Amino acid sequence: MRSTLSAQTRSRPSCCVQRLTPPDFSRQAFCIQGLLCDVVTLEEAKQIVITCMREARRCNISTPNANFLRLSRRDPEFRDAVAASDLSVIDGAPLVWLARLLGIAISDRVCGSDLCAALMANGDEQFRAFFFGATDEIGQRVRKRLDENVSSLRCAGTLSPGFGSVESMSDTRMLEAINRAAPDLLILSVGARKGVLWLRRNEQRLTTPVICNLGATIHFIAGTLKRAPTFFRHHGLEWLWRIKEQPKLWTRYAGDLTTLISVVIGEILPYLLLRAFYRPSVTQLAEARLQPYRRGGSEILEFAGAWTKDNLAPVRAALKSATANGSNLVIDLEHVTFLDAAFLGQILVAYGYQRRMCRAFTLHASSRSIRRLLRLHGCGYLLSGGEANSERHRPALQVRQALHQSVRRTARQLWERTVSWRASPGSRS
Numbered sequence: 001m002r003s004t005l006s007a008q009t010r011s012r013p014s015c016c017v018q019r020l021t022p023p024d025f026s027r028q029a030f031c032i033q034g035l036l037c038d039v040v041t042l043e044e045a046k047q048i049v050i051t052c053m054r055e056a057r058r059c060n061i062s063t064p065n066a067n068f069l070r071l072s073r074r075d076p077e078f079r080d081a082v083a084a085s086d087l088s089v090i091d092g093a094p095l096v097w098l099a100r101l102l103g104i105a106i107s108d109r110v111c112g113s114d115l116c117a118a119l120m121a122n123g124d125e126q127f128r129a130f131f132f133g134a135t136d137e138i139g140q141r142v143r144k145r146l147d148e149n150v151s152s153l154r155c156a157g158t159l160s161p162g163f164g165s166v167e168s169m170s171d172t173r174m175l176e177a178i179n180r181a182a183p184d185l186l187i188l189s190v191g192a193r194k195g196v197l198w199l200r201r202n203e204q205r206l207t208t209p210v211i212c213n214l215g216a217t218i219h220f221i222a223g224t225l226k227r228a229p230t231f232f233r234h235h236g237l238e239w240l241w242r243i244k245e246q247p248k249l250w251t252r253y254a255g256d257l258t259t260l261i262s263v264v265i266g267e268i269l270p271y272l273l274l275r276a277f278y279r280p281s282v283t284q285l286a287e288a289r290l291q292p293y294r295r296g297g298s299e300i301l302e303f304a305g306a307w308t309k310d311n312l313a314p315v316r317a318a319l320k321s322a323t324a325n326g327s328n329l330v331i332d333l334e335h336v337t338f339l340d341a342a343f344l345g346q347i348l349v350a351y352g353y354q355r356r357m358c359r360a361f362t363l364h365a366s367s368r369s370i371r372r373l374l375r376l377h378g379c380g381y382l383l384s385g386g387e388a389n390s391e392r393h394r395p396a397l398q399v400r401q402a403l404h405q406s407v408r409r410t411a412r413q414l415w416e417r418t419v420s421w422r423a424s425p426g427s428r429s
């Protein structure tokens with residue numbers, strides 16, 4: 001383990017180590033196929049981060065993209081860690097497209113690299129960033145570039161943890177090195193899954209207010225990788241540029257594409273068909289009811305009627321009160337007739353917080369239509385009793401798996417043909 005720390009360090013109150021921010025149910029949070037996503041602009045995200053750094057208030061940031069969608073389908077721990085985020089900005093263009101298909105008003109994605117660039121260009125004040133990941137050489141380049149260029153982010157330190165497991169990178173010496181540097185912002189670059197799980201494992205042992213895993217951002221700052229041109233970024237083609245820069249990424253993108261196709265065919269299109277035949281009226285939304293009560297050691301919220309983005313006010317208030325009591329949480333949807341991505345977004349905020357605080361979360365829904373809506377939104381995992389793995393739904397799962405394998409096989413064949421064509425003498429003429 002090697003680390004490079006700035007000569008100037010600051011102390012941060014020890015109370016910041018254990019303090020976690022209460023869930024913010026005023027967030028414009030939505031469920032996009034099982035992922036918690038905040039619909040914010042780049043400027044709004046920047047201001048949230050700056051405010052948290054100023055106030056030394058914890059903000060754990062996730063940056064969902066197509067790769068997150070694939071990982072969340074096979075890794076419950078990863079999925080729960082994303083749901084526990086204080087801010088979950090939509091990093092990938094495919095998720096923006098899925099959101100728009102679901103009727104979510106979103107202007108554009110908030111790429112983690114763009115967020116970091118916006119913080120660097122913020123001229124009002126300076127903040128200190130610690131970079132965790134990549135190699136010692138890249139860390140030195142980052143420090144040099146930030147020191148030489150006019151930037152609102154100054155380098156508080158860098159640390160190269162190697163390429164081990166989450167456990168090996170959670171060594172006490174590493175965490176102490178970060179805390180001694182007292183940065184305002186901790187930026188990880190250790191891979192999506194490993195970074196998210198590392199933050200979840202260690203966030204209560206860190207004093208840094210804002211923590212995030214921004215992938216290749218550290219390489220962009222160091223200049224070891226070139227960002228895609230504006231045209232590629234604005235048209236959802238950045239993945240093509242990344243494959244050009246890092247050819248080994250093609251397998252990851254092929255897997256992501258397979259998941260996207262499976263989600264569109266198996267969940268998005270059926271939901272759009274269902275929504276075309278039924279949408280709750282204004283009267284039905286007004287008649288929706290919510291009854292909170294306490295039983296034993298649990299806070300229970302009993303919902304009835306239709307719940308959408310247009311009647312969320314009582315949902316936000318009830319979830320805020322229920323999670324503030326430090327109890328287990330039960331969501332009762334037995335008498336619900338309809339729900340949308342906005343309602344589920346608030347439920348996911350509560351779910352993530354309960355998981356983060358190691359408290360129980362239970363959701364009940366016996367209605368076939370509501371259970372189907374939950375699955376079509378990618379939230380079947382919220383159902384009690386392991387509904388997602390029941391025998392009744394095994395045929396649909398097998399179809400999705402077969403589709404996944406078919407797309408992956410086709411992508412591999414196309415890649416092999418491309419490599420063969422480039423290697424042939426005739427291709428150079």
